Amino acid sequence: EAQVTQNPRYLITVTGKKLTVTCSQNMNHEYMSWYRQDPGLGLRQIYYSMNVEVTDKGDVPEGYKVSRKEKRNFPLILESPSPNQTSLYFCASSPQPERTGLWAEAFFGQGTRLTVV
Amino acid sequence: QKEVEQNSGPLSVPEGAIASLNCTYSDRVSQSFFWYRQYSGKSPELIMSIYSNGDKEDGRFTAQLNKASQYVSLLIRDSQPSDSATYLCAVNPSPSGGSYIPTFGRGTSLIVHP
Numbered sequence: 001e002a003q004v005t006q007n008p009r010y011l012i013t014v015t016g017k018k019l020t021v022t023c024s025q026n027m028n029h030e031y032m033s034w035y036r037q038d039p040g041l042g043l044r045q046i047y048y049s050m051n052v053e054v055t056d057k058g059d060v061p062e063g064y065k066v067s068r069k070e071k072r073n074f075p076l077i078l079e080s081p082s083p084n085q086t087s088l089y090f091c092a093s094s095p096q097p098e099r100t101g102l103w104a105e106a107f108f109g110q111g112t113r114l115t116v117v
Numbered sequence: 118q119k120e121v122e123q124n125s126g127p128l129s130v131p132e133g134a135i136a137s138l139n140c141t142y143s144d145r146v147s148q149s150f151f152w153y154r155q156y157s158g159k160s161p162e163l164i165m166s167i168y169s170n171g172d173k174e175d176g177r178f179t180a181q182l183n184k185a186s187q188y189v190s191l192l193i194r195d196s197q198p199s200d201s202a203t204y205l206c207a208v209n210p211s212p213s214g215g216s217y218i219p220t221f222g223r224g225t226s227l228i229v230h231p
Contacts, residue, residue: 043221103219105151
C-alpha cells in the first residue's frame with residue numbers, strides 16, 4: 001500500500017528538549033516536504049527536499065532542521081522546541097514535476113500533533 | 118507573497134444540494150491546482166486535480182479552472198453528510214519559474230445537514 005508514515009502521532013514535550021519526527025514514504029517519490037497546520041493559518045510549508053541531499057527552506061523554516069540522506073526518509077528535527085511550535089505537523093511526498101512542468105498531487109502522512117510546554 | 122484565498126465559511130447546504138466552493142490565487146504562473154478534503158484532526162486527502170482551463174468531472178465532484186480570472190472552484194453534487202469537512206485549495210507554481218513551494222488556502226468548512 002502506497003503511504004507516507006509519520007511517527008510519533010502524538011508528542012508532548014518540554015521547552016528546549018530536542019526531538020525528531022520521522023517521515024518515511026514507500027512510493028519512490030523524489031519530492032518530500034513538511035508542513036505545519038495552525039488554526040486560522042492553514043497549511044504552511046516548513047522545508048522541502050527535491051531529492052537526496054537536496055533540501056531547502058519553505059515559508060516557515062525558523063526553529064526547524066531537516067535532512068535527506070535516503071530517498072524514502074525525511075525527518076524533521078526541532079533542536080530546541082518552544083511553545084510556539086505547538087502545532088499539527090504533516091509530512092508529504094510527491095513525484096518530481098513532469099517534463100511538462102506539472103506537479104502531481106501530494107500524499108500526506110497521518111499527522112503528528114506536537115505540544116510543547 | 119503568493120496567496121490563495123478561500124472563504125472560511127462555514128458553508129451550510131442541505132443534503133442532496135450542490136455545494137460550491139471557490140478559490141482565487143495571486144500567482145499567474147501557477148500551473149497545477151488541487152482540491153483536498155480534510156476531516157478534523159486528519160490529513161488532507163486529494164479530491165480533484167486540474168491543470169487546464171475548463172471543467173473536470175469525477176463522480177459527484179467537478180473542478181473548474183479559469184486561469185485568466187485566477188479562479189478555481191469545486192462543485193459537489195448530491196451533497197451528503199459525509200462530505201462535511203474542510204476543503205483546501207492548493208496551487209503549485211510552474212517549476213520553470215524556480216519555485217517549488219505550493220501554496221494552500223486556509224480552507225472552507227462545509228456542513229451538509231440532513
